[in-house]
Amino acid sequence: MAQAVRIHAAGGPEALVVDTIDVPAPGEGEALIRHTAIGVNFIDVYQRQGLYPLPFPFVGGNEGAGVVEAIGPGVTEVNVGDRVAYCMAVGAYAERRTIASRRLVRIPETVPDDIAAAVILKGLTAEYLVRRTRPLGPGDTILFHAAAGATGLIATQWASSLGATVIGTAGSPEKVALALAHGCAHVINYRTEDFVARTKELTGGRGVDVVYDSVGADTFPGSLDVLRPRGMFVSFGQSSGLVPPFAPRLLSLKGSLFMTRPNLANYVADRGELEDAAAALFGVIADGTVRVRIDRRLPLASAGEAHRALEARETSGSVVLLPGGE
Numbered sequence: 001m002a003q004a005v006r007i008h009a010a011g012g013p014e015a016l017v018v019d020t021i022d023v024p025a026p027g028e029g030e031a032l033i034r035h036t037a038i039g040v041n042f043i044d045v046y047q048r049q050g051l052y053p054l055p056f057p058f059v060g061g062n063e064g065a066g067v068v069e070a071i072g073p074g075v076t077e078v079n080v081g082d083r084v085a086y087c088m089a090v091g092a093y094a095e096r097r098t099i100a101s102r103r104l105v106r107i108p109e110t111v112p113d114d115i116a117a118a119v120i121l122k123g124l125t126a127e128y129l130v131r132r133t134r135p136l137g138p139g140d141t142i143l144f145h146a147a148a149g150a151t152g153l154i155a156t157q158w159a160s161s162l163g164a165t166v167i168g169t170a171g172s173p174e175k176v177a178l179a180l181a182h183g184c185a186h187v188i189n190y191r192t193e194d195f196v197a198r199t200k201e202l203t204g205g206r207g208v209d210v211v212y213d214s215v216g217a218d219t220f221p222g223s224l225d226v227l228r229p230r231g232m233f234v235s236f237g238q239s240s241g242l243v244p245p246f247a248p249r250l251l252s253l254k255g256s257l258f259m260t261r262p263n264l265a266n267y268v269a270d271r272g273e274l275e276d277a278a279a280a281l282f283g284v285i286a287d288g289t290v291r292v293r294i295d296r297r298l299p300l301a302s303a304g305e306a307h308r309a310l311e312a313r314e315t316s317g318s319v320v321l322l323p324g325g326e
């Protein structure tokens with residue numbers, strides 16, 4: 001038996017209900033882990049709202065760190081006692097869970113569990129965004145929306161370390177200051193300034209090479225207007241609501257633009273790619289390139305409060321849930 005936070009019907013943060021669940025013993029290719037820290041993400045909100053539908057009831061959460069307590073037959077990736085982390089496997093809001101062992105990566109000794117839980121989903125997202133969706137390097141100028149968010153703070157530090165000039169957007173003066181301290185050369189408060197006009201000004205009228213947009217409805221179609229001809233629109237989320245449908249010809253009219261709508265799951269499904277990406281992520285944490293900011297730690301039972309704060313734009317950095325309390 002384990003304490004878990006489940007969703008029985010789509011709804012607001014109050015839909016997160018503390019329950020006691022059975023945890024199955026690990027079967028073939030599975031491991032049983034005891035969570036020590038659990039990351040909170042916007043995907044958890046989309047699933048709770050029903051935007052990304054799942055069969056009810058389900059245990060929320062997609063990112064966690066913990067210790068392997070048992071393994072099933074055929075498990076090769078981890079051993080009992082290993083400290084491990086994973087992402088993109090719903091069911092994290094629980095004291096214990098079973099999970100496919102191929103999703104687990106070992107946490108280096110130098111990385112504490114709460115940092116691993118804070119970073120494994122957001123940091124692997126940052127990894128594919130800056131290194132694989134559109135490999136960044138010197139000479140690139142990018143616009144990264146929500147730069148003071150959990151994913152934003154990691155991605156902007158990483159992008160800047162690759163030589164890119166990073167322009168960020170953020171929703172308050174405090175968030176602007178934070179983003180400036182985490183890799184951004186310029187930060188636009190998009191609640192008070194026209195981010196399209198300001199980006200054009202900052203790039204001497206040229207526009208940016210890549211725009212990374214997880215805000216969605218509120219920043220569309222402005223994000224297309226900040227791109228140079230043949231630039232790339234990376235639409236990777238919708239914190240403010242879905243990007244409205246549009247005709248492909250719009251990309252032509254805005255300058256023969258490229259667009260991708262990536263999903264982390266497709267960048268870490270292959271075990272080799274997951275291991276390479278995790279090694280790169282733990283590498284940039286170890287050498288100080290990326291500093292991970294935990295905005296707040298809350299008890300597991302306060303998952304609803306964590307969702308409320310995330311949706312209210314109150315957080316800057318990762319939110320971590322701790323089984324057994326703060």
Ligand SMILES: NC(=O)c1ccc[n+]([C@@H]2O[C@H](COP(=O)([O-])OP(=O)(O)OC[C@H]3O[C@@H](n4cnc5c(N)ncnc54)[C@H](OP(=O)(O)O)[C@@H]3O)[C@@H](O)[C@H]2O)c1
Nearest residue numbers: 041042146149150151170171214237238239240263264313
């Ligand atoms: N596709 C993928 O593979 C993938 C993987 C991970 C995350 N994501 C996406 O990346 C985004 C960031 O995720 P995160 O967990 O790191 O969250 P986060 O960035 O820490 O939080 C979201 C931020 O978005 C900004 N925002 C703008 N309009 C908003 C609105 N109407 N409601 C709420 N927030 C708004 C807020 O920053 P300001 O106050 O500064 O505007 C807020 O702090 C999400 O859209 C998520 O879905 C996608």
